[in-house]
Amino acid sequence: MHQPLEKQAVTPVVENQHVTRFEVLMDAGFGAQKAGEILIRAFAAAGVHVYSEPVIPAEISPPPRTPAALSGAIIRVADFKIGNIGNHTDLILASHEILLETRLGDHETGPGCRILLDVGLRKSNAEDFQRVIDQVIERGYELVEFEIGATSAMLIKSLNSGKNLYYLGILARIYNLTCELVEPEIRKVFFKLPEGKLAKNITLFRNGYDYADTHIDYRIEIAMSRSREEEILIDGNSALSAGIIDAGIKFMSGYPITPASTVMHTLAADFAAYGGIVHQAEDEIAAVGAVIGAYYGGTPSITCTSGPGLSLKQEFIGYAAMAEIPLIVIDAQRSGPSTGMPTKTAQSDLPAVIFGRHGDNTTIVLSVADVDDCFYAPHVARYLTEKLKIPVIVMTDFQIANSFEVVHKMAVTEMEAIDDIPDHVLQRFYIERLPESIEMVKDNQATPGTPDGMRRVTGLNTDAAGEVAYSPASAQRSHEIRNRKLHAVRYALQEPEIFGPEDADLLVVGWGSARDIIHEAVSVAQSRNLSVAGLHLKIVYPLPLMLADIFKRYKKVVAVELAYGDDLKPAPLASLLRMETAMNIISALSPATGRPLTPRSVLMKIQEYLCEHDI
Missing domain, CATH: 3.40.50.970 (Thiamin diphosphate (ThDP)-binding fold, Pyr/PP domains)
Structure with missing residues (x-):
């Protein structure tokens, strides 16, 4: 649906949602990330769960109106605890068509995505704008073209900044964040600004807020679900x-x-x-x-x-x-x-x-x-x-x-x-305390200044007295002791976190930031009666001694990670698990796109392995 510029005085429809994701996109240096920071602070102050991802350009001062200049914030909000950026974007506010086209090319927009496009630069870039607008319409997305009014544009010109505050106002109104909630966060973020300049920026925020109030016909409401006193x-x-x-x-x-x-x-x-x-x-x-x-x-x-x-x-x-x-x-x-x-x-x-x-x-x-x-x-x-x-x-x-x-x-x-x-x-981190006494290669471990504690520090092999030693026996001893230190960790490691049944058909294994993504995907799969469980490693090396026994409880074990792998080259975690357990651990999902894993991509692999593979 395409909404023209001249639309006025709307009666908004309030949409109550459990979770949603939106983006604000601007050229680098124009403050999109600051606008995002203020929004997530306001959501948190409102008692809403929030998770954000900054969009940061790789280059310093990239040319404006180029894909390299893309900067902004991706924000996911929910009425339940979230620990990842989610699957897709439901709304994008873009300052011009080049940035919008760049993000559309990442294929992270969801069905029915809403697009708010500032067309203030269209007169001198008509063909480019029309090309991108056609893409939006072809995908069936709802498009609102808007242009910053003359009063606000003059204020922005006088400040040589502030467009981000106008956009902030639009988004705050759409997501039903009151001015009383947002303005204190603006003051916190821009506390170094002189009062006069800060007041003008707040005026721009209010102007954007008022524009959305009269021109955007929907509001998105996320219910407060947490105690603001207990969380930060x-x-x-x-x-x-x-x-x-x-x-x-x-x-x-x-x-x-x-x-x-x-x-x-x-x-x-x-x-x-x-x-x-x-x-x-x-x-x-x-x-x-x-x-x-x-x-x-x-x-x-x-x-x-x-x-x-x-x-x-x-x-x-x-x-x-x-x-x-x-x-x-x-x-x-x-x-x-x-x-x-x-x-x-x-x-x-x-x-x-x-x-x-x-x-x-x-x-x-x-x-x-x-x-x-x-x-x-x-x-x-x-x-x-x-x-x-x-x-x-x-x-x-x-x-x-x-x-x-x-x-x-x-x-x-x-x-x-x-x-x-x-x-x-x-x-x-699923580890017990280590034994009180740990053997060292060198008996003397005194710190400098300890009376009668002088010791040699070297990268050469040494004996127990700390003297340089090249004998086969001393070399073997040093290797054994260093590895026994690692083995002490192996023995202290507890069974890692497992979510799901112990006798499922499929076990999905990940580490680091993959944890909440796997957990969300496995939870959805289990709600669809799929026989799947997840396992997450926090201490990745060394690995717990019982890991192979855990894997044997499942018909198939697959790894998901944000590192390259293919049919001939298992990704790093899958390779490590193979080496440590002598089992055929499959790299089920191993993209190297630079974008985060998503619960949906993991869920699709779960369905593929359970429905298409013979498990």
Whole structure:
């Protein structure tokens, strides 16, 4: 349905929905992400569950009115707890036709999608606008063409900004968010603006709100379903930063890299108040070296990076394992290889973090399933690395790092020593406490300054006394002890989270951010009487000893992950599960598109394997 510009004075129809998803799209630098941030804060303040994904251009200052300039926010709201961005978009507000065409090409719009297209630039781009409008009409979507009025346009011109606030007003009115709810959030986000300029921006918001009030004939209502006092709105990297502080880590060294940079930004603002230091190193190698040095001196330390930075850190990670110095590395995965797509998500670093160093590797790999896990992962990482003196890598990804989610307030520990870690934090990652005594390659593990505690630190092989040793026996002993540390983790791992019956025909396995996607897909499949269960791994390496026995309970086991795989090359998780269990684990779903997995794509694979394959 095509609604013309001159439509006036509508009587809106209120649509009560349990869950919906919408997008606001603008050229980079025009504030679409700020508008999205204000909206999700307002939804959270209204007691609605929300999950968001920023649309971030990979280039710095890309040319406007090009696909590379696409910026914005994808927002999913619901009257129940949600932990993923969902299947499809129900409404798009786009500032011009190029951005709309770009997103339509991603094929993420749902049936009956509503399109609000600003046609203010149509006069000079008539053919392009008509081409995209024809695409919208051909798909059967409802199109509203609108143009910002003269008064608001003059105000935007005087400010050289503010169009995003006008769009914010339109969306707030459509989703029945009151001005009294939204305007305080505008003031919080733009608190640095002079009062006069802030007032003009709020006027633009109200003008957009009034436009929708008289020109858009529907309202979308999501019922309040949560207590605003017990829950907070937070993104993954902010939760991770707070967890680093609460875990008692006192030194962070890093180098700016998307999507890990905001951890450094957040800590730079807050860390000093808790006795912490942020060090921006000259490069990734220097950052991990500084962290190893600080941890050797007895200061709990951490470094954050993404794929290209991880590659540069590998030699030092191997050195920390050999020298028996604690090390925590956060890897916020993005689409690769090489520079790849810096602002797209992936789960493709698994082989690199497990096997990326030469020689025999001893590394523990944790993953986070949601924003909650981001807060608690640093506690577990510190506990394991200080207990075992081997590197621990925490795996997050672009999606979790940047997505806002409504979560319960985290339980603060103020951890000073690793024995302070609460049982509930370990249980969250399905691991028990390790044995009190863990054998080390070198008997002397004193920190610098300990009287009579001088010791050699080297990447060379050593004996128990810490002396360099090249004998076959000492080399074998060192390998055995390092691996026994990993085995201690294997023995401590509990049965991972399983949702669904223990005797289903199909088991779907995933890790990290795939958790809520698998859970939602499996829940829908079970409501359709399909015999399926899901399993999620938080500690991805080493794997629990009982995993093969769990797999044997099911007729077929498949893996889903956001990493490339095909008929001749299993994706990383499927390969790891095959190696560890000696079972034929199938890569059922392994896209490398840079877009998140969706519950619907997993559900379709469940139906395919149960209905088309002989199980």
